[in-house]
Amino acid sequence: MSTAVERFDDKARATFDRIGQTEVHEGELLRHRVYTRFLHWMVALFFFLALFSGFGIYLPWLFRWFTPIFGGGPLSRLMHPWFGLGFVLFFGLQMLNWVKPMMWTPADTKWMKNLGQVLGGKEKMEPPETGFFNGGQKAQFWEIVAGSAVYLVTGIILWFGARTFGRWAVAVSYVLHDISAVIMLGGIFIHIYLSTIGEPGTFPAMIRGAVSEAWAWTFHPAWYKEVTGRDPVQACEEARRRGQFESK
Amino acid sequence: MSDRRTLQVKQMSGHSGEAPGFGVQREPEVCKLIDTTICIGCKACEVACVEWNDMPFGPTTFDNTYQTMPETRWNFWNLIKFNEHQREDGTVQWLMRKDQCMHCADPGCLRACPADGAIVQYVNGIVDFQQENCIGCEFCVSGCPYDIPKFNPATKKVYKCTLCSDRVGQGLEPACIKACPTGCLKFGTKEDMKYIAEERAKQLRENFGFAQAGVYDPQSIGGTHVVYVLHDASDPERYGGLPKDPVIPWSYTVWKWLAKPVLGTLSLMGLAGVLMHYVSVGPRRPQPEPPLKEGTDVHRG
Numbered sequence: 001m002s003t004a005v006e007r008f009d010d011k012a013r014a015t016f017d018r019i020g021q022t023e024v025h026e027g028e029l030l031r032h033r034v035y036t037r038f039l040h041w042m043v044a045l046f047f048f049l050a051l052f053s054g055f056g057i058y059l060p061w062l063f064r065w066f067t068p069i070f071g072g073g074p075l076s077r078l079m080h081p082w083f084g085l086g087f088v089l090f091f092g093l094q095m096l097n098w099v100k101p102m103m104w105t106p107a108d109t110k111w112m113k114n115l116g117q118v119l120g121g122k123e124k125m126e127p128p129e130t131g132f133f134n135g136g137q138k139a140q141f142w143e144i145v146a147g148s149a150v151y152l153v154t155g156i157i158l159w160f161g162a163r164t165f166g167r168w169a170v171a172v173s174y175v176l177h178d179i180s181a182v183i184m185l186g187g188i189f190i191h192i193y194l195s196t197i198g199e200p201g202t203f204p205a206m207i208r209g210a211v212s213e214a215w216a217w218t219f220h221p222a223w224y225k226e227v228t229g230r231d232p233v234q235a236c237e238e239a240r241r242r243g244q245f246e247s248k
Numbered sequence: 249m250s251d252r253r254t255l256q257v258k259q260m261s262g263h264s265g266e267a268p269g270f271g272v273q274r275e276p277e278v279c280k281l282i283d284t285t286i287c288i289g290c291k292a293c294e295v296a297c298v299e300w301n302d303m304p305f306g307p308t309t310f311d312n313t314y315q316t317m318p319e320t321r322w323n324f325w326n327l328i329k330f331n332e333h334q335r336e337d338g339t340v341q342w343l344m345r346k347d348q349c350m351h352c353a354d355p356g357c358l359r360a361c362p363a364d365g366a367i368v369q370y371v372n373g374i375v376d377f378q379q380e381n382c383i384g385c386e387f388c389v390s391g392c393p394y395d396i397p398k399f400n401p402a403t404k405k406v407y408k409c410t411l412c413s414d415r416v417g418q419g420l421e422p423a424c425i426k427a428c429p430t431g432c433l434k435f436g437t438k439e440d441m442k443y444i445a446e447e448r449a450k451q452l453r454e455n456f457g458f459a460q461a462g463v464y465d466p467q468s469i470g471g472t473h474v475v476y477v478l479h480d481a482s483d484p485e486r487y488g489g490l491p492k493d494p495v496i497p498w499s500y501t502v503w504k505w506l507a508k509p510v511l512g513t514l515s516l517m518g519l520a521g522v523l524m525h526y527v528s529v530g531p532r533r534p535q536p537e538p539p540l541k542e543g544t545d546v547h548r549g
Contacts, residue, residue, distance in 0.1 A: 058362070059508060161389055167390035185516075199533075
């Protein structure tokens with residue numbers, strides 16, 4: 001990324017650190033700074049506003065009970081593009097903020113090949129080369145980048161309609177817009193599950209910004225090693241000997 | 249639409265097949281016949297439409313032709329399209345076509361519309377917009393092969409010709425038909441209008457030297473409930489952009505009615521998927537976890 005973007009990100013991160021705060025206690029590591037958390041929750045807010053206002057337009061016979069939230073069908077239709085713009089704007093900023101740690105590495109390819117083991121719960125700790133983000137997180141991130149681009153282009157075509165872009169552009173955009181939504185809808189369940197009950201201890205990373213060291217050496221061993229300089233497997237064994245178990 | 253038939257008994261218990269008398273009463277499909285060869289471009293139909301539907305008369309646009317404005321508007325549903333056609337021998341032909349909703353048997357607007365009950369098709373073939381259910385997304389505009397639905401930015405609803413469903417329901421002809429002074433416009437059953445149209449086209453071919461004369465009732469959208477008699481049916485485009493083979497985008501047929509519910513359900517399965525993962529495999533916790541109980545092991549099938 002160009003230095004102008006880096007300067008912008010650095011400035012934004014510093015500004016938000018002055019506005020908010022991140023308390024990292026003994027035995028914890030700093031995971032996400034205030035700026036990252038702010039962007040994440042703005043993205044989440046606009047994602048769900050756009051999702052719920054879009055539901056009634058996607059399949060009214062199944063989802064029309066969503067439209068009263070926004071004051072009925074016409075208002076859902078009116079607000080949906082603006083919610084979408086909010087989502088694209090904040091996710092765009094998050095993309096600039098995250099583009100570096102989200103770069104794909106050979107370790108991620110290896111991680112993806114190992115996906116079956118992770119899903120089956122057979123591996124207690126992540127492989128040692130798993131860094132700040134794992135392959136799955138990166139895959140989902142880039143899916144949202146691609147999906148948002150599709151949303152933006154097709155959304156503008158649908159917004160201004162057949163009178164501006166012609167009836168075939170609208171007919172095609174309609175399908176692409178929906179496919180992007182369906183993929184992201186499937187992905188959001190996985191995202192919410194893994195960040196809450198699926199991998200306990202993850203949620204504070206996006207709320208307070210800090211995670212326990214045990215969480216770090218379990219799920220992101222290479223990142224743990226990078227920030228503490230200690231070997232993750234060894235650190236875990238030492239904790240086991242001391243009897244420092246994570247409570248159930 | 250009259251509801252005379254709604255309480256007619258169709259079948260009854262203890263009797264096989266349809267009830268006696270069912271189907272005796274005819275429920276015809278209605279049709280408007282526009283004979284472009286008789287139209288004199290008087291625009292009485294335009295005025296009658298605006299009057300009956302109680303719409304204010306807006307400003308017209310003069311574009312060096314006899315046409316009132318370039319295209320129909322949200323409050324101007326009936327427009328005589330005027331075109332000059334130069335024949336091969338250099339003579340000029342004036343083509344006047346009354347443009348309005350075609351009331352397609354397979355309506356693209358209805359297929360494209362995502363709102364609940366905003367567009368309906370009656371048994372008699374009339375396609376009607378129910379503005380109280382319209383959400384103003386304008387997808388119908390992209391579904392229509394004739395560029396008929398028009399958006400009103402003030403009410404954020406879409407409007408078009410109703411084929412005077414309010415009049416037809418009471419047994420009256422549409423307002424435009426009533427106003428026509430030349431007999432160019434006729435109204436009746438689809439069957440009758442098709443017969444008259446074909447006879448007229450035959451007459452034009454055999455007696456008036458219009459070798460290509462024919463009837464416009466495009467089968468690519470299952471036919472329309474407004475049919476034209478044209479001097480030259482081989483090129484309807486010259487009558488102010490009447491498409492020869494109107495089409496509805498495939499996305500509104502395949503995607504909307506088939507793939508959408510299937511894919512929507514699949515993505516909701518993601519919710520079931522993660523819940524089942526939680527109860528069967530369970531969460532991954534930060535290590536180390538307390539050791540397993542003495543003498544037990546993780547149960548795996």
